[in-house]
Amino acid sequence: MSRVAAIGIDAGSTTCKLVAVDQDGTIISSLLEPTEPRVELQVQRMLDAIRAEHGANSSVRTIATGYGRKLIKDATRNLTEITCHARGVFRDLGCAGTLIDIGGQDSKVIQIGGDGRPVDFMMNDKCAAGTGRFLEYTAARLGVPVPELGARALSTAQEEPISSTCTVFAESEIISLIARGAEPDSILRGLHRSLVGRVVSMVRNVGIVAPLMLSGGVAKNEAVREMIAEATVEDVILPGEPQLMGAYGAALLGI
């Protein structure tokens, strides 16, 4: 008999994640891929792969989250990212607190209660400010690969202030900074500060209940972590697999 008790799917706008858990909520298997245009077909393929790998059949409870969640026909149920991220991080780190999740297209701040459920939350509005996309677009202007962004931003003490949190305006600011001969790493440092400023203002709106936790793809960026800690004067802790927390929480909610 298969060990898989439930499967969580996070059909995000940038990446698509699947997590299979056993009856105790331990991760048995996970998959992560960049999101394809037909996310429903992609998820089906990933689901088939994970089921085949563990001999699980289609009756295993499957919970979908993320922006493409409603397209997943095989899902037993779909739930928002807020509920799933809260549950995943709560289980992984074992505590209540304030979670900042910075994804590719949106970011959210969730206050997690003592039972792992969201108590209060905030999401950024419908633009790319305060999201991974902001860093991605603007860094593309500087020709820096995304995995190197954080280290490059921390490699200098010089910082070029970027006053705009809007991706379009920030891009024109970068162009004028380049034209003035500013160092790319100093510009990157300014870009990170701008993103963190936007995220921290959301954190303040929701209110900080320690500890401060960080999840989502951008959690891997060390400059973002450091600047959030600096701005909030709080330690920032990370779950083991920050990018998988939505899918993990979804799987846990399926047990």
Place this chain on the structure above:
Amino acid sequence: MSEAATLSLPSRLEVVDHVRSLGRALVAVMPIHYPRAMLRAHQLHPMEIWGPPHVERHEGSRHFQAYTCDIVVKAMSFIRSGGLDATKAILVPHTCDALQGMGSVLGDFLQPDQRVLTLYLPRGRRSSDHEFLRRELGRLARTLVEVSGHEPCRDDWDEAFEAEDAADAALADLYRRRARLAISDRDFYTVVRSREYLTAEQFCDQAAALPEGEAPQRGVGLMISGIVAEPALFDQIEAMGAYVAGDDLACGFRRVYSASAEADPLERAANRLLTSPADPTCGTPIQVRVDTLQTRMRALGARGLLIYDPKFCEPELFDVPLLRKHLNAAGFPVLHVEFEMGDRLPYQTLSRIEAFVETLS
């Protein structure tokens, strides 16, 4: 999602033809409170304008600050593009600074073909507020005689109050009967909001025709507060596994008035307006709003409050932090969402509401 609406409401155009056949002229009316019976006594019919659909902001936005709400800016676009040419006058109550600004821009600068009427509403319920309102209504009545060319006699006033009081009572009764009406939230609010353009008699007929039975409302009960909720929101809420247990909307429950038996028409109209439920645009103290909301939420089985406002609605925004603080302390979670009228609800907004429903489940 519920089955397709079973309602058969007359269209706005049909209503226009009907009221014209009754010898009444049209007056466009901006939100929220105004003396309906007074218009009728002067042989005028109100057509309310709550952010007309399929209208862009750009034409209207030239006349206001960038942050002015959609209700005002889109109404201005509509007026400028000739959408209200069939009306004889535009009544702009002083609901908020944005509407006061609209009244001034229209009356003092743009001067459309229609007569622009203003109505200053008091921000309290003291006897001085009553006296002020009575005088304002007197001023408005004199202007309406000029607009309509009709000076109402005693019978006109009595007939108008009788009809409009009956429609007010029908609206109050709809809210009382909500749990026994076998209709979706979308249909319920479509009928509630048809008061914005139907005649009093048409509204009473619609309300009376609603089928009784088991209300199809299931899941998590929400209280919705704010200015106006568009029909698509109700479908979305239903699809999320929730329902509207009650509302505190300017286009809904905040206009459940009680009738007055005063003989003097101005006195009677003033009394009616001053019976409206708690409303930030009427200066209701925050503690009264909190107490009223809590009591109603408990009675109606609402588990949380969704405050759903057009962007930059000043009077609403002032109360949000305190409503949140006090209701949270009383055990009622609060979600505040701002939206742009006419836009399809963005994914983020829907996700926030859905996550809110999940936290209440």
